[in-house]
Amino acid sequence: MITVRFAPSPTGYMHIGNLRTALLNYLFALGMKKQTGEEFSFLLRMDDTDRERSKPEYEQAVYEDMRWLGIPWDRLEHQSKRLARYNEVLENLKQRGLVYACYETAEELEYKRRRQRARGLPPVYDRAGMKLTEEDKAKLEAEGRRPHYRFKLEHKETSWDDLVRGHCSYNGAHLSDPIIVREDGTFPYMLPSVIDDMDFGITHIIRGEDHVTNTAVQIQMFEVLGGKIPVFGHPPLLTGREGKLSKRLGSLSSRELREEGIEPMTIASLLARLGTSDPVVPCQTWEELAGHFDLTRFGRAQPHFDTEDLFKLNPRIVRSIPLDKVNARLKERGEKEITADFWTAVSPNIDKIADIAQWEQICFSDEIFALSEEDRTFCRQTLEFLPAGEFDQTTFGIWTGIVKEKTGRKGKDLFHPIRLALTGREQGPELKMLLPVLGRAKTVLRLQG
Numbered sequence: 001m002i003t004v005r006f007a008p009s010p011t012g013y014m015h016i017g018n019l020r021t022a023l024l025n026y027l028f029a030l031g032m033k034k035q036t037g038e039e040f041s042f043l044l045r046m047d048d049t050d051r052e053r054s055k056p057e058y059e060q061a062v063y064e065d066m067r068w069l070g071i072p073w074d075r076l077e078h079q080s081k082r083l084a085r086y087n088e089v090l091e092n093l094k095q096r097g098l099v100y101a102c103y104e105t106a107e108e109l110e111y112k113r114r115r116q117r118a119r120g121l122p123p124v125y126d127r128a129g130m131k132l133t134e135e136d137k138a139k140l141e142a143e144g145r146r147p148h149y150r151f152k153l154e155h156k157e158t159s160w161d162d163l164v165r166g167h168c169s170y171n172g173a174h175l176s177d178p179i180i181v182r183e184d185g186t187f188p189y190m191l192p193s194v195i196d197d198m199d200f201g202i203t204h205i206i207r208g209e210d211h212v213t214n215t216a217v218q219i220q221m222f223e224v225l226g227g228k229i230p231v232f233g234h235p236p237l238l239t240g241r242e243g244k245l246s247k248r249l250g251s252l253s254s255r256e257l258r259e260e261g262i263e264p265m266t267i268a269s270l271l272a273r274l275g276t277s278d279p280v281v282p283c284q285t286w287e288e289l290a291g292h293f294d295l296t297r298f299g300r301a302q303p304h305f306d307t308e309d310l311f312k313l314n315p316r317i318v319r320s321i322p323l324d325k326v327n328a329r330l331k332e333r334g335e336k337e338i339t340a341d342f343w344t345a346v347s348p349n350i351d352k353i354a355d356i357a358q359w360e361q362i363c364f365s366d367e368i369f370a371l372s373e374e375d376r377t378f379c380r381q382t383l384e385f386l387p388a389g390e391f392d393q394t395t396f397g398i399w400t401g402i403v404k405e406k407t408g409r410k411g412k413d414l415f416h417p418i419r420l421a422l423t424g425r426e427q428g429p430e431l432k433m434l435l436p437v438l439g440r441a442k443t444v445l446r447l448q449g
Contacts, residue, residue: 001040046059266317
């Protein structure tokens with residue numbers, strides 16, 4: 001079974017980068033199911049070992065955001081509940097001589113890195129901790145220092161075939177031995193992630209290219225722990241207008257997007273293609289989108305993300321939502337359902353679901369819109385040419401054709417006063433579609449003024 005995971009840290013609200021990681025994993029698994037018929041499992045893992053910054057409200061926000069996006073999870077895990085398992089593995093690695101204690105402060109490590117760079121060398125940890133005797137360690141601890149622990153990398157080539165980047169290879173001699181336990185005894189990302197991926201049978205890991213070097217390190221961890229190495233894919237990170245993902249853009253939360261009326265499938269449709277040479281296809285369902293999704297189509301160049309692209313795409317998504325789904329959404333909002341005629345008439349002018357309310361006000365209220373004296377006189381004149389019977393989509397054409405013939409008005413001089421009288425707007429839905437929605441009584445009322 002294909003098993004993917006999304007592992008947010010509940011230390012803040014989900015932003016566009018988080019959303020992208022979640023949806024790429026889900027789309028990949030869903031796409032594989034469509035291609036092979038093989039079932040998949042989606043793991044939601046809370047990387048909540050940061051005790052100070054992890055907050056319950058942020059965790060709840062992750063659940064809300066995932067449900068809003070429409071990404072279901074089959075299993076939920078918390079790293080904070082697995083500390084005993086991590087310590088068990090840590091002790092095993094210590095006994096095998098694969099982990100060693102270090103005592104440098106952050107300032108001392110930075111000084112070492114600066115000296116290496118000044119000499120034209122890569123800032124790789126010098127393994128000074130491995131040279132410490134038990135007497136050295138006791139002396140350092142007597143000074144009040146506490147050890148942090150590093151994983152001992154093998155100085156060999158570690159390679160894998162990346163779903164996005166192709167063949168990747170790193171030599172362990174060119175990488176610093178990673179810190180896997182901090183001075184306070186807490187675990188950074190590296191080792192717990194490998195243990196979780198191994199224990200939960202993760203088969204594919206899709207994450208940003210900033211984790212590429214981590215992958216070489218983690219593959220060595222998989223090897224020493226006897227775990228099956230997953231397939232990795234590292235799409236390039238998004239960039240903003242300044243050439244990098246700005247702080248404002250990077251912190252754009254999903255709840256802000258929701259408040260702006262952006263649809264989940266707008267985000268999904270854009271991010272599923274951003275980074276490929278393929279055009280964005282507005283889709284209404286994840287299944288439809290998965291049919292177009294191919295992770296291998298992602299290039300190495302960092303794609304440009306602009307929130308304006310979401311606002312441009314959103315109307316195309318909204319206007320193609322089926323009526324039954326529109327009404328379901330309105331019901332969720334505590335609003336009344338709309339008719340097919342109304343949706344057909346106004347949907348070309350709807351940018352977000354919330355816009356429906358203003359067109360309901362325009363179409364169904366008893367409001368009379370202000371006109372100039374000249375326009376009001378003309379609109380009253382058109383009343384005598386209104387066709388008899390129920391209005392349909394042919395009524396407006398027949399009516400305005402007669403008005404044109406009788407008054408000599410045409411173009412904007414003919415249509416603009418009528419639009420203002422009926423809707424109070426300079427622009428809007430096609431009047432031939434709107435007239436049956438308004439009905440005879442309201443049309444007469446507004447033309448008369």
